[in-house]
Amino acid sequence: MSNPINYITIIIVLTTISNYTNHPFALTSDGLSLLSLKSAVDQGGATAFSDWNENDATPCSWTGVSCSNISAEALTFSRVVGLSLAGRNLRGYIPSEIGTLTFLRRLNLHDNNFFGSIPDQLFNASSLHSLFLYNNNFSGTIPKSLCSIRRLQNVDLSNNSMSGSLPKYLRSCRELKRLIIGGNKFSGEIPAGVFPELANLEQLDLSDNAFSGTIPEDIGELKSLTGTLNLSFNHLKGELPKSMGDLPLTVSFDLRNNDLSGEIPQSGSFGNQGPTAFLNNPLLCGFPLKKSCKNSAEGLGGEGGSTVEGNVGRRDSKKGIKPGLIVLISVADAVGVAFAGLLIVYLYWRNKDSGKGCSCTGKGRLGGNEKSHLCAFPCIGKFPGTDSDLESDKGGGGGGGGGSSGVNGGDGDLVAIDEGFDCEIDELLRASAYVLGKSQLGIVYKVVLGNGMPVAVRRLGEGGEQRYKEFVAEVQAVGKVKHPNVVKLRAYYWAPDEKLLISDFISNGNLASALHGRTGQGSTLSWSMRLRIAKGTANGLAYLHECSPRKFVHGDIKPSNILLDHDFQPYVSDFGLNRLINITGNDPSSTGSLMGGALPYFKAIPTDQPNNYRSPEARVAGSRPTQKWDVYSFGVVLLELLTGKSPEFSSPTTSTSTEFPDLVRWVRRGFEDEKPLSDLVDPMLLKEMHAKKAVLATFHVALACTEQDPEIRPRMKTVLQNLEKIGA
Numbered sequence: 001m002s003n004p005i006n007y008i009t010i011i012i013v014l015t016t017i018s019n020y021t022n023h024p025f026a027l028t029s030d031g032l033s034l035l036s037l038k039s040a041v042d043q044g045g046a047t048a049f050s051d052w053n054e055n056d057a058t059p060c061s062w063t064g065v066s067c068s069n070i071s072a073e074a075l076t077f078s079r080v081v082g083l084s085l086a087g088r089n090l091r092g093y094i095p096s097e098i099g100t101l102t103f104l105r106r107l108n109l110h111d112n113n114f115f116g117s118i119p120d121q122l123f124n125a126s127s128l129h130s131l132f133l134y135n136n137n138f139s140g141t142i143p144k145s146l147c148s149i150r151r152l153q154n155v156d157l158s159n160n161s162m163s164g165s166l167p168k169y170l171r172s173c174r175e176l177k178r179l180i181i182g183g184n185k186f187s188g189e190i191p192a193g194v195f196p197e198l199a200n201l202e203q204l205d206l207s208d209n210a211f212s213g214t215i216p217e218d219i220g221e222l223k224s225l226t227g228t229l230n231l232s233f234n235h236l237k238g239e240l241p242k243s244m245g246d247l248p249l250t251v252s253f254d255l256r257n258n259d260l261s262g263e264i265p266q267s268g269s270f271g272n273q274g275p276t277a278f279l280n281n282p283l284l285c286g287f288p289l290k291k292s293c294k295n296s297a298e299g300l301g302g303e304g305g306s307t308v309e310g311n312v313g314r315r316d317s318k319k320g321i322k323p324g325l326i327v328l329i330s331v332a333d334a335v336g337v338a339f340a341g342l343l344i345v346y347l348y349w350r351n352k353d354s355g356k357g358c359s360c361t362g363k364g365r366l367g368g369n370e371k372s373h374l375c376a377f378p379c380i381g382k383f384p385g386t387d388s389d390l391e392s393d394k395g396g397g398g399g400g401g402g403g404s405s406g407v408n409g410g411d412g413d414l415v416a417i418d419e420g421f422d423c424e425i426d427e428l429l430r431a432s433a434y435v436l437g438k439s440q441l442g443i444v445y446k447v448v449l450g451n452g453m454p455v456a457v458r459r460l461g462e463g464g465e466q467r468y469k470e471f472v473a474e475v476q477a478v479g480k481v482k483h484p485n486v487v488k489l490r491a492y493y494w495a496p497d498e499k500l501l502i503s504d505f506i507s508n509g510n511l512a513s514a515l516h517g518r519t520g521q522g523s524t525l526s527w528s529m530r531l532r533i534a535k536g537t538a539n540g541l542a543y544l545h546e547c548s549p550r551k552f553v554h555g556d557i558k559p560s561n562i563l564l565d566h567d568f569q570p571y572v573s574d575f576g577l578n579r580l581i582n583i584t585g586n587d588p589s590s591t592g593s594l595m596g597g598a599l600p601y602f603k604a605i606p607t608d609q610p611n612n613y614r615s616p617e618a619r620v621a622g623s624r625p626t627q628k629w630d631v632y633s634f635g636v637v638l639l640e641l642l643t644g645k646s647p648e649f650s651s652p653t654t655s656t657s658t659e660f661p662d663l664v665r666w667v668r669r670g671f672e673d674e675k676p677l678s679d680l681v682d683p684m685l686l687k688e689m690h691a692k693k694a695v696l697a698t699f700h701v702a703l704a705c706t707e708q709d710p711e712i713r714p715r716m717k718t719v720l721q722n723l724e725k726i727g728a
Helices: 004-020 029-040 096-100 120-124 144-148 168-172 217-221 242-246 268-272 293-298 308-318 323-354 370-374 387-392 425-430 465-479 511-516 527-546 577-584 627-643 663-672 683-687 689-705 716-724
Strands: 041-043 065-072 075-084 106-108 113-116 130-132 154-156 178-180 185-189 203-205 210-213 228-230 235-239 252-254 259-263 283-285 382-384 404-406 413-416 432-439 442-448 454-461 489-495 498-504 562-564 570-572
Touching (some): 029 041, 029 096, 096 120, 120 144, 144 168, 217 242, 252 268, 413 425, 465 489, 465 577, 511 562, 511 627, 527 570, 527 627, 527 689, 627 663, 627 716, 663 689
Parallel strands (some): 106 130, 130 154, 154 178, 178 203, 185 210, 210 235, 228 252, 235 259, 259 283
Antiparallel strands (some): 065 075, 382 404, 413 489, 432 442, 442 454, 489 498, 562 570
16 A cells, blocks of 8 residues: 555645646646735726636736746746736725735735725735835724835835824834825824834835824934925924934925924024925924014013014004004005006106117017117127028037027026126127027027137027016026036026026037937947946936935936036936926927937937837826936936937837837846847947946846836935946
8 A cells, every 4th residue: 555645745746836837737826816816806807807817827927917937946936026906996905815925026006995904914925025005995003014024115005094003013124215104094102212223214204194292302313214204294292303403414304284393493404494394383483484483482572572573463462553553554555555656657658768669678589680789778799590590400410500680688687696607698699609409498509608618508488577586496496406417507597588598518419429429320438438427327316306406306317418528427407497498488398309408409309209218107198207207217328328229219129129119128028038138238338248247237227217116216316326336
């Protein structure tokens, strides 16, 4: 009689083979676990799960499922590593069987109608590092087993119906980078002792809950925090802990709509906050709020109060204002208004009479007519290039302008943003100038000043006269950006019918020309040059995202917006331009992209070409720009530097272009199919085989940047750090 143990062994072996091979007679264990989710969904699953077939050998081709080959004991199995069914209008619950997906790294079910509590068993999926369940109807508390996963980095449970307190065991999530639980029903005090343990936390959002008590003093120990610390719309009270000033200077506070009190500290990061960070906290006082702590302490009209509000308050509380005084004040106001009106009428008629029929705000703009020189207010200066010349120039490689024509300086001002820039408007407009390019986003000139210094002058257009303050505020914000890898704005000119931006002229063209040449003959950029360009561009973008006054989103990163000097140092250009164009009344969306991108224009890109540098979410009409847009676009630029292939003109493949319609998918498929590196990189780089390790590391950075899910993409700060680790 055979040993029964042998039969058991045979059964186990057969079961293992049926689970982990591609033999069609049985679905793998991962597939069976996923089918439990299909069974748990009672609405919306008809579309999402239409190809989830229990007769398949593996679930790797199912909608929303990602797999990877896992090697163990000389065997290779295809295991589920990602599940993404966001925005599918699914209604149901998360079954505990999902926790048996031991290689699951990303679970993305946001923007659905899932309900019930998050099962503790889910965190048996020990490889999980990203959990995105926001915008659902989950209830219950944060599971105790959440921090049992060592690799967990991203948790977004915002906009659900979860409740309970913020548990102290969160301090065990030591690898956590993002904790976002805003828009729930959490309550109680924010416990002390949690934040010192979260050394890697980059984003914390506890907003729109019912947290009470004081802000713990040790919150200042979140040294890796970036972006916004969001504690708004809670019931927090007490004074602001001074330790918050120890947070990184790039961190923005959002403490609105609480019951905080006392004086706002002025140390460290507090000095970088605007008034909106503290709004709707009635008992808060001090800078940047327009509320004196002295008045708050003494009360309106208290002893020693020196403000008008204090004196009026004291007068009202004691005696009130006498009727005779009220009449006197009213008469004085009426006389003042009448006088101001007469003055305005007088100035209007005087200016009109002095014009002698010639308006300095009429047709005499750049490319206008000579008649404008006859105005009483002289229409100053000359500028090469008539309107007809500019219409015929479609953005070639420089060249002189046509004949001279009148320029209307109007009653505008040339305002120097940089202290080292010394130029009058008449000198600027009379200088030698060359048309570099034109589009509906503006005409660009290279202008050589009297001292021989070349500058780039962009003419934005003639509209926006009603939005002067908005224009100036935006230009000033752009002008405050000072970084060695960002094009510097030197000055601007504003008049009702003319707006100009004067910036540094970068002399060696742009990255698009350097990579592909003016006639597409290819690039001679070495690997060390390309890596230098990548690092410099990442440095400039990281500064715009993290350190600039507005924490700018560029929104249009591509090689034509990356300028190069003679040492091939890169300069990010055109940030903030779309906003300025909108203020002046032009429509950037009508052209798609600038001809050749930034200053200067060396190569025109057809406007009907799709912008394949944009992230998937950026291509949705009405979507709002985010920094993750820029990260994706930079990732595509990196792939272009590595492969030498431009996504703007054609697919990297010919015979399979319908299967791989863009550069990102082509590279990803190449890695999935384990193609040799020589099939992916620019042939120019094959001569530098010593750089193989660095090239491969850069590919991984680019692929991380071009993840479909924006939450997965790293911040530019992290991208820069990863690139800096790569040697040339």
